[in-house]
Amino acid sequence: MQTAEIHRRWLDFFEKKGHTVVPSASLVSDDPSLMFTVAGMVPFVPYLSGLVPAPFDRATSVQKCIRTNDIEEVGKTPRHGTFFQMCGNFSFGDYFKEGAIRFAWELLTTSEADGGLGFAPEDLWVTVYEEDEEAIALWREHSTLPDERIQRLGKDTNYWSTGQPGPAGPCSEIFYDLGPEYGVDGGPATDDDRYVEIWNLVFMQYEVADVRSKTDFTILGELPRKNIDTGMGLERVAFIKQGVQNMYEIDQVRPVLDRAAEIAGKTYGEDHADDVRLRVIADHVRSGLMLIADGVTPSNEGRGYILRRLLRRVILSMRLLGVEGPCFAELFPVSRDAMQAAYPAVAEDFAFIERAAYAEEKTFLRTLASGIQILDSAVDAAKSANAAVPGDTAFLLHDTHGFPIELTLEIAEEAGVPVDAEVFTSLMQEQRDRAKADAKAKKGQRADLSIYKELRGLGETLFTGYGELVHEGRVLGIVVDGAPVREAHEGDIAELVLSETSLFAESGGQDADQGLIIGDGFEAEVLDVQKPVAGLIVHTVRVVIGTIGIDARAETRVDADYRRGATQAHSGTHIVHAALRDVIGQSAHQTGSYNKAGYLRLDFAHTEALSSETKSEIEEISNLAIRSDYDVVTREMPLDEAKALGAMALFGEKYGDRVRVVDIGGPWSRELCAGTHVSSSAEIGMINLISESSVGSTNRRVESLVGIEAFRNFAAERAIVQQLTGGLKVPRGELVTKVQDLGAQLRAAEKKIAALEAEKLRERVPQLLASAEQLGGVRAVLASLGAVGSADDIRSLALTIREQLGAQPGVVVLAGEAGGKPVVIAATTAAGREAGVRAGALVRTGAQILGGGGGGKDDLAQGGGTDAAQIDAALAEIRRSLGG
Template sequence: MQTAEIRRRWLDFFEQRGHTVVPSASLVSDDPSLMFTVAGMVPFVPYLSGLVPAPYPRATSVQKCIRTNDIEEVGKTPRHGTFFQMCGNFSFGDYFKEDAIRFAWELLTSSEADGGLGFDPEDLWVTVYEDDDEALALWKQHSTLPDERIQRLGKDTNYWSTGQPGPAGPCSEIFYDLGPEHGIDGGPATDDDRYVEIWNLVFMQYQITDVRSKTDFTIVGELPNKNIDTGMGLERVAFIKQGVQNMYEIDQVRPVLDRAAELAGKRYGANHEDDVRLRVIADHVRSGLMLIADGVTPSNEGRGYILRRLLRRVIRSMRLLGVEGATFPELFPVSRDAMSAAYPQVASDFDFISRAAYAEEKTFLRTLASGSQILDTAVDAAKQAGAEVPGDTAFLLHDTYGFPIELTLEIAEEAGVDVDRGVFATLMQEQRDRAKADAKAKKGQRADLSVYKELRGLGETAFVGYDELVHESRVLGIVVDGAPAPEAREGQIAEIVLAETSLWAESGGQDSDQGLIVGDGFEAEVLDVQKPVPGLIVHTVKVTVGTVALDARAETRVDADYRRGATQAHSGTHIVHAALREVLGPNAHQAGSYNKAGYLRLDFTHSDALSAETKSEIEEISNLAIRSDYEVVTREMPLEEAKALGAMALFGEKYGDRVRVVDIGGPWSRELCAGTHVSSSAEVGMISLVSESSVGSTNRRVESLVGIEAFRNFAAERTIVQQLTSGLKVPRAELVTKVQDLGAQLRAAEKKIAALEAEKLTQRVPELLAGAEELNGVRAVLGSLGAVGSADEVRALALQLRERLGSDPGVVVLAGESAGKPLVIAATTAAARDRGVRAGDLAKLGAGVLGGGGGGKPDLAQGGGSDVAKIGDALAEIRRSLAG
């Protein structure tokens, strides 16, 4: 039975029993605490927890999931996969244990001819929570299982909770017995791989608190509405129904494995290590295909980093199988064909998917060529010294060459050496801290989502700001310091929930509105507006006058100037997007955006940098569209109707059944968008494209100023031009030539100065050689040079000195100050290296004293730091090391 057929039978079965079929949510989770959708129940958490009223009493889905916490186990076990599909049926206060158990048994054991999955009851086992007598009785009532194949197990395996205070309950798991040839007798209680868990039924019936561990908490009572959350592993059922040994051999995965084996000239099943690599390739290619299909692109952060790691593990595995060239153009089409029956979008969007994947492979093959030499040198040095690969080398490979640390660890492990992960972790944390320091300061930490449960239960916050900038409403909720409060007093920062609002909440790339919330005796400045849960708009405010109380009448007042600038920028984003597609072609899809009053940022799918002429053309087309005064029309309609009209759905975005379509100039720009817009393109005023850069191997970014900010930018540049023409006494037409001439003169002068500085240093060779010392049989030249021009000059001097030392054991260590920072350079002769003296060790030692880091090859290395005053101490420490 094909995997897509199992999927279809699942959905049909539950739809016939009153369940609403819910399409799979994106792999990119809406939950801010999750990077990916990691389980089938994740999209339903707001309904299961009661945070948001469920739109249907019962539902079913086949949810796409990604888990990478066990990535090292992929390929080694029969059922560890990064991408998998979870079949689920859910009840939100509707049916409970009896129907959940009855449905599961019926679907599993009904014949294939009757629409079931056709499992033999003799092959099935069930576990229940040790105290759940009710579930045990229901299994006896609705199944044909004998008592010995219904086992009671403890909280560690058969009790579900989130690990936090909230809903929890016992669960019942269904297992398939692979047979005695696969392991020992005794059922799932043995925890033997012979028994494969295929379905878990969670009975969400209790409220827990004081959670001390997974198995230690306090049950405070039953939930008012008991819920059902189940999950059947589609891949696990597929490999059983298809009679294969593991999930990598099912119809959706095996074709990639076979193609990889063919490319490598290998036979699957002939060699264990090769088999593991082939399974890794098959799994990761499918995961990469599905992640890119949901809008994730390779990068060095977050989800993009996970995708990059998966793709690079594929490349690494293919190289270990002996294939060093590009293989993605062979593997990804095979995965597309295997998955498109269940997910047609992987075929329709394959142009985008393939370009993202192929570009990543091309980039990483170059990375391997350059980074591997550095890593191989570091690994060889570590093996010779019986030491670890330095953590700063691992960080350099990650930060500069794009080597995931996991890949560095794998290569080092294969060579039998460790990596200094402590130093690597420190450097990574320093980088993260710098990134956090650059983040927007205004985004404060929000309350726990459970605080909004009752507020969301009062209904959806109505946004009326398309037509009104001022609107009177009522205060439904106040949150202060993460907890509900009856009021917020002057000077406090609070979160305010209103029945309706005219203030835009940040979404769709558009930043939140600025404005005020005012009422009888109070006034509050709006700092931020967000949607922490679907349907609920929360205003973060600073109360500047009086006290805001629950149920008070409140008027939202949008800052009209800010909104005007924001609508200009958002419509400007659509215009720039259309201009990009007109110039670069239809493959230039928007891949992300951010806009606020006076500014827009647009990421788009394109591999190559834009030339000055292309940027100028895009800017001109954008401003011609503004001058044409195109009408901007917004309409609401069903999603399918909008797509039929040709409205662009942005890649990776999520849309409901009804959508808002924004036309600028009719079909010239037609996109799905909920943001606020101008009424005609002329209102945008002006677009000034100020920046174009790379944000990944397949994405570029343009930044533009809009409206009055664009005018101010042109005015500022005009002033600069006037100052330059006046100061240099040339007409504007000759300004560029004049500046180029001055630049050439400056470079020539700098080159002459550098030559003089180098000559000056060379004159010190006799003096430095005269001061050479004999340290433990090694002739050592240790010198402090004072202020120097550059590290290159010091390196050239060190090489001259090393050459003068001849073939005897010798070492040169020079330190100096360049651009206000200390540096140290070490060089060794071959005879010194034979005695175990390595330049990299000496540079690292000296740099450590200087407050920095260093390293390099055994014959020549460099380090730096921050404390110039410790140059003497650094040389003294190196002297002690050599003497010892």
């Protein structure tokens, strides 16, 4: 049975049982505490916790998920994958244990011909929480399982909670027995790989508090509305139903594995290490495909970093299989073809997906080439010193150059040199600790979402700001220092939840409104407006006058000037986006944006820098659209209708069933957008592109000033031109030529000065040779040169002196200050190297004292630092290392 067919049967079954079919949410989670959607229940958490009223009593979904916490296990076990699909059925105060157990048994054991999954009852086992007599009785009633295949287990395996105060309850897990050839008898209680968990039924039954550990907490009592949350692993069921050994061999994954093996000239199943690498490739290519399809692009932080890591592990695994060139163009189309039956978007958006993936591959292959050069030098030095490759070098390669530690270890092992893994591990742990501390600090910046549960239950905050700037509402909640309070007093920084507001909350790239909240006897300055949970708007304010209390009437007043600037910038973003697509092509779609009064920033899919001519053309088209005074029309309609009209849905954005469509000039610019906008394009005033830059291998960024800020920038540039023409006494039309001439004169003068300085240094050769001393059996020239033009001057002088030393064992170590920074360069003769003198080792010795680092080969090396005052001390230490 194909994976897409299992997917279809799941949804059909539960739809017939009265469940609302909910499409898979994005892999990019709405939950601010999660980077990705890590489980099928994540999109339903607000409903399961009661934070947001559920819009349905029963629901079902097949949810896309990403987990990378067990990434090192991928390929090694039958069922660890970074991308997986979780089939779920959910009840929100409707059916409970009896329904969940009855539905699960029916779907699993109904024959394939009758629309079920066709599992033989004798192959199934279940586990229940040891004290859950109700669940045991229901399994006996609704299944044909004998008592010995209903096993009781403890809280550590069969009790679910979030680890925080809130809902919790027992669970019941369903396992498939692979057969005696896979392990010992005894059922899931043996914890043997023979028994594969395929479905978990969570009975959300109790309210818990004082959570001391996963198994130690206080049960306050039963929930007023009990919920059901279940999850069936689609890949696990697929590999069982398809009769293969693991999830990497199912129809959605195996084709990539086979293509990778073909490219590498390997046969799957012949070598365990190669098999693991092939599974990693198949898994990670699919994960990369699905992440990019959901708008994630490779970067050095957050979600983009996780994607980058997955893609680079594919490249590394292919390299370890012997493939050094690009291979994504062979692998990604195969994954697309395997996944498009279940997810048509991967085919529809493949042009964007392949552009992002292939650019990342090209970048990383260059990184590998440069990293190998650094590693080769470190390996040579380690060999010469009969030592290990330093752990800090391995960490530098990993952290700064993106060079995988696995490849460092393999190359070093082939050369017969160990790597100081202890230091590397220590540095990695320090980095993780810093990241955890940073994440904890960021997480603590806003109150726990649970404090909004009761407030959100009162209904959505009504936003009236599309049509008015002033509106009166009622204070529903006040939060100070992360805790709910009844009042906020003068001087407090507080979060206010109102029944209605005209203040725009930051979203869709648009910054929050500025303004005031005023009531009887109080006034508060608005510092920020956010939506911490769907449907709830929270105002962060500084109480300027008086005291704000619960139930007080409160008038929201938007700063009209700021809102005008923000609407200009947001509409300007749409116009620049349309102009980009006109000039570059339809592939240049928006991947991110930010706008506020007077400023816009737009990220778009593209791999090459824009020429000056292209930037000018985009700017001109944008301003012509403004001059054309296009009508800006906003309409609300169903999402499907909006898409049928050609409204652009942007990568990474999430949309409800009803959306706002913003047209500028009719279909010229038609996008889904919940931001605020001008009523006609002429109101934008002016677009002034001030910057274009790279924000990753597949994305570019343009920045622009808008409206009065654009005019002020042009006025400032005009003043600069007037000052230059006046000072240089040339007309404006000749200014560029005059500045170019002055630049050429300056460069010629600098070149002449550099030549004179170099000649002056060469005149010191006899004096420096005369200063040579015998140290450790070699003739050594060690000298501080003082301030010099550049490090190249020092290197040239060192090589000249080394040549004068001839065939005798010799070494030259020169140091100086170039550009305010200390530089040390060492050069050895062939006989000096035979005597055991290594330029790279000498440089590292000196650079440590200079507060920096360095390296190179045995014959020539360079280092530097930050403290030029330590040059003499560095040379003294080098002298001691030579035996002086």
